[in-house]
Amino acid sequence: MPKAKNYWLLKTEPTSYSIDDLERDGRTGWDGVRNYQARNLMRDDMRAGDLALIYHSSADPAGVVGVATIVETAIPDPTQFDPESKYFDEKSSREDPRWIMVSIAFVEKFKRTVALSELKEQAELDGMLVTKRGQRLSVQPVDKKHFEFVRKLARKKKSSAATA
DNA sequence: GCCAACGTTGGC
DNA sequence: GCCAACGTTGGC
Numbered sequence: 001m002p003k004a005k006n007y008w009l010l011k012t013e014p015t016s017y018s019i020d021d022l023e024r025d026g027r028t029g030w031d032g033v034r035n036y037q038a039r040n041l042m043r044d045d046m047r048a049g050d051l052a053l054i055y056h057s058s059a060d061p062a063g064v065v066g067v068a069t070i071v072e073t074a075i076p077d078p079t080q081f082d083p084e085s086k087y088f089d090e091k092s093s094r095e096d097p098r099w100i101m102v103s104i105a106f107v108e109k110f111k112r113t114v115a116l117s118e119l120k121e122q123a124e125l126d127g128m129l130v131t132k133r134g135q136r137l138s139v140q141p142v143d144k145k146h147f148e149f150v151r152k153l154a155r156k157k158k159s160s161a162a163t164a
Numbered sequence: 165g166c167c168a169a170c171g172t173t174g175g176c
Numbered sequence: 177g178c179c180a181a182c183g184t185t186g187g188c
Contacts, residue, residue, distance in 0.1 A: 013186090035171075058186055116187075134169040136185045 006045055007147040008052035009130055009140040010068070010104070019054050019065040019109050027071060027105045031079045032087045034099060038139035042102055045141065046073050052104065053142060053150060055130060056113070063115035064150055067107040077101040110154035118158065124149045 010030060012018065022028060033039055050070040056062060076097035079087035092098035120131045129140045142150075 011186090037171090062187065133187090134185095136170065138185090 003047070005144075006047060006050045007142040007144055008041075008046065008050060008070075009055050009064070009142050010052045011055045011057045011138040011140075013058045014056045014065075015058070018056065019106075022054065022066075022068060022104070022106045023109055025106070027103060029075065029077075029101050029103050031077045031101045033077070033101060033138060034087060034089070035138060038137055039099060041139050041141060043074060043100055046070055046102055046139075048072060051107070051147065053147065059113075061113060061115040061117065063113040063118070064110070064154070065113050066109040067151065068104040069107050070102050071105050072103045073100075075101050075103060112154065112158065114150055114154050118153070119150070122149070122153070 014020075017028070033042065048070055052068050052070065053064045054066045054068055055064050076094070077087070077099040079085040080089040080092045080097065080099045081094060082088055087099075089098055116130065119125050119128065125131055125146055128142065128146045129135050129137065
């Protein structure tokens, strides 16, 4: 039996890379992660076949906009070796790369953005990291039940009081 | 643009 | 190893 999937939330600023960009590209390297906790999660816990919510930060509104799947893990992030890149890390080497990335593939774009404010209103999402104040981790683990709830929420009309 | 929250750096 | 200073994130 295959192992159970893990679920994630990946943050991106849509002005640099959006769900529309991912839909157009189909697949992309999730480069530029420069936080040790996020890196360790990708390195230790992320597996091919996992699913991830795509989250637009610094957007109006900020929120979850779609789903991607993890295709390949533990790829040395090429931007760390590129002096022209804003993600260049002079302390990293090709022999011992400090930063890794994963490649992800487009799964779906939600019909609507599920705003952060809406996530915070849902009692079912209590404890979901992204709803916590000051939580800036760009790669977050997500409980399966939270992942599925957000996906369901995206299919509902926002202000339909009767569906609660 | 503000600023709270948080991660990283570096002096000691 | 502590912790102040600094830089960044990201909602608002």
